[in-house]
Amino acid sequence: MARERAKASFDVEAMTHFFAGGREKHECMQKAFRIVQRDPELTVQEGNFFDLTRDEHREFTMRQIKRAVELRNSLNDPQLSEAIFRALVLYSESFGMRMYVHELLFKSAINLFGDDEQKQAWQEDIAKCRVLGCFAMTELGHSSALRGLETTATYDQDRDEFVIDSPSLLATKWWIGMAGHTATHCVAICQTIVKDKNHGINWFIVPLRDPKTGRNAPGVVAGDIGAKAGRAGLDNGWIQFNHVRIPRKNMLSKWISLDPKTAVFTPAPNPAIMYGTLIPERLSISEGTHLIVGQALTIATRYGVVRQQGSNDEHIMDYQTHYVKLMPSISALYVVRVVGWILDAHWQQMSHFAQNDQAKYLARLADMHSVAAGVKATVTWFGSEILERCRRACGGHAYSAYNAIPGLIGDWGVTTTGAGDNIVLLQQTGRYLLNAVKDVYAGAKTQEGSVAYFNDAQDILARSTCPFQDARDWAHLDAIIDVLRWGVINKLAGIAQALGAGETYNNYQLQTTLVAELHTYAHMFSLFNDAVKGNSILEIPEPLCATFKQTGVLYGLEILVTHLATFLEEGYLNGDQAKAIRTMHLEQCRVLRDQAIPLVDVWAFPDFILKAPIGRADGDIYPAYMNTLRSAPGCFGPPAYYEQLVRPLVDPDMNGKSKL
Missing domain, CATH: 2.40.110.10 (Butyryl-CoA Dehydrogenase, subunit A, domain 2)
Structure with a gap:
């Protein structure tokens, strides 16, 4: 671990503070972690978290809520109170979702849809958990x-x-x-x-x-x-x-x-106003991805640099087949987190308009709804893929509940709404895109927000082939965004033409879903690219921009590689360009491999939050793993059913047969 951490090409402390929202918030978070870890009502002090029964989990989660509310009511420090709640969300997804349902969904619905009298009547009871x-x-x-x-x-x-x-x-x-x-x-x-x-x-x-x-x-x-x-x-x-x-x-x-x-x-x-409360719920997937998928990636990455296997006892993280799956996944979380912060800021601005300038709120609502639906669908799908990569990366140890990954996969499955729901979300985005491109061709109105590039639709389609011929072009997000945007406009034009000729929409649902995915990625990378270049509502410290650019490019190449067939089929890319994209993808994975541990260390998950012996920060995984198993219920001694079910088979005095 020390060797891996020494390879850092960026200021890990500065990046950690950035992810935490600043040095002060990071230090406050560390204080909150200490409070939570030491409090017997907030964490499992005896036994193992993963050995709790369902009833015990329910009781424990409510005990956490009761204790957390008591702390919040007694502390005269809103920042520390918030940090304690965040630490508990990281420790227990069940706590996190109970409080999320109460404080975000229930409370936000009243704030967004309730009049002043209604908000006044309910807010204190909600804050104090009297309701x-x-x-x-x-x-x-x-x-x-x-x-x-x-x-x-x-x-x-x-x-x-x-x-x-x-x-x-x-x-x-x-x-x-x-x-x-x-x-x-x-x-x-x-x-x-x-x-x-x-x-x-x-x-x-x-x-x-x-x-x-x-x-x-x-x-x-x-x-x-x-x-x-x-x-x-x-x-x-x-x-x-x-x-x-x-x-x-x-x-x-x-x-x-x-x-x-x-x-x-x-x-x-x-x-559409009545759907407004779904927007922050869908945008919160950025935080949920960091919470669940980030923990799994930290565990799998740390395990990968410790585990040795092969003729020369190589560390498995050094195998190309290993790091080529994990490095784009880590990069994806960097992009998703930055985009999530930007979209949250946009939503906060819209929430202000909802209270003070309803015309501006309504003007932006449809686009924001489309973006939120697309982001939730694409991010949850790729999040599921990352979790499966983490499971495979840890081999058989990932099937042990004590290494946390099975629980994280289960939590993610309950967090997300499944493939069917994602299809519906992408259909919502796709229909919005179809209407927008029709308006552009009809000259009805100028598009804004995520579809502003639709105004250049004719210029985009005028390029029948991709202009980027140099392999080095693919080390820049601008080239990746160009390809994605061309794919969106080209596909939308074809779908609109078919529908105009009388084809049924049902026959183009898969195409519409694909368009919605490509557009969502194009918008995410555009927001991220602007932030890296200093043209965003989110300010990234200049010394960190190079690392963010690397992660953005690798995630962008991952998406292009995934969808290469689409662009080859449409003729926008040729074989040489596809080969250059794949080559650059592998090269970026190789370059970032040395940053694997520093990149996940930035997220600052303490060991007691991860709960996985194979994900220990110090790398001393095997003694910790064995000690966990030795202390598990029923590890030693005959089971309760031995006398009734096992002994009659194996004891010669009971079955009448000699062992000889």
Whole structure:
């Protein structure tokens, strides 16, 4: 490990501080780690985290929440309180998701859709956890296609109340974090019916449980989803509403209104507003990727520089077949993290507009929604690929729960919404792109945001072949972005022409999905490239830019290599260019291999957070691994079933046969 760390070509401390948000925040985070590690109510002090049963995980996670809230209420230091919560999120995905559901999804929905009176009424109870909230969106038969949701909120004018109802089994709210056992309230998205007319989806605050007894509220049937692939400490649940009555004031009313005297409903100025809360949820995948995938990469990388195998006991990280999988993966997290910060800043600006300049908010909403959908889909897909690379990179040891990677894979599976949902997200992005390119060709309007380059569509398509002939061109993101943008415009033009000639959209879904992926990557690399060049809302310290550029180029080459067939098929690249791209990809992997340990050290995951003996920072993995196994329950001695099931087979005094 010392040898690997000595190879650093950049200032690891400076990069660590940058990732932490500055030296002060880094030092505060280290203090928070010490507090969390020492507190017996915040971390598992005896036994092993991975030996907890599901019930024990649930109880432990709630103990963490209770203790963390007590600390937050007693500390007169908001920065330290935030750092403690962040440390706990890193330690336990279950804690992280419970608090994410409560403090981001539930709270953000009220902030975004509630009027001033509603926000004032709920904020203190949410902050103090006197109310525990969840986010009731998806249904058993419906996911990201929100227009098809079935849960209804029907206005009863005589009583000035809404009646919340699940009219079918498929309308059951499904996979709702905190709904299984814990949440006292939810924000539920429902079809709004007033005087027999459906006014579309809106958000409603609905009580779920009696805070004194924990029992379901009248008319509410809520249960636990049961065993999952990950996050045993999170009580994902299902909810059925049986004519549950709530006051009209529980309809979140920043953008909509309902006159109780006339029952006249005034809708939002744009129906897409009601999807706004999905944007920060989807953008948060950058943080989630750092949290889960970053830990797995740290473990796999440290294991790779310690593990020796081969005729000369080579370190496996030195094999090309090994580092060519891990180095682009590490690079991807550098790009995703930077892009995530930039998009978060853009969303914060939009949130300000939502409160103060609704015209600007509405003008940017569709593009931001498209970007968020595309980023979530592409990043989660590649995140799944990285986790599988980490599993393979650690061989059989990756199947041991004690080395954390199986749990991280399970947590990631629960974090992401699966291939089907990603297809829906990319279809949303793809349809937005089709409409934008049609507007450009029709001369309807100038495009802005992620699709601003569509304004140059004709110039882009005028180049039938790629102009970059020198192999060194592929060491720059500008060339990579050019290829991706050409692919997007070219594919969109073909799809639009086919649809205009009467072809059905269903026959072009795969093409549209591919276009959405390529566009999302082009936009991500463009944002990243601007940041490296100093033309961004995010300021990267100049001494670190060279390292960021290396990671950006390698991730960009990884995406080009993955999609080479598309560009060769369309004739934009020729065989020599494809060979040059592959050669540069391998060369960049080789160059960055020496930076493997410094690059993952930057993320500063303490050993107690990683929980993996093979990922120890000091590299002394084998004694730690053996000690972990020796202390595991049932490691020594006959099992409880020995007398009943084993001894009758092997004891000659019981089976009547001599061992001879």
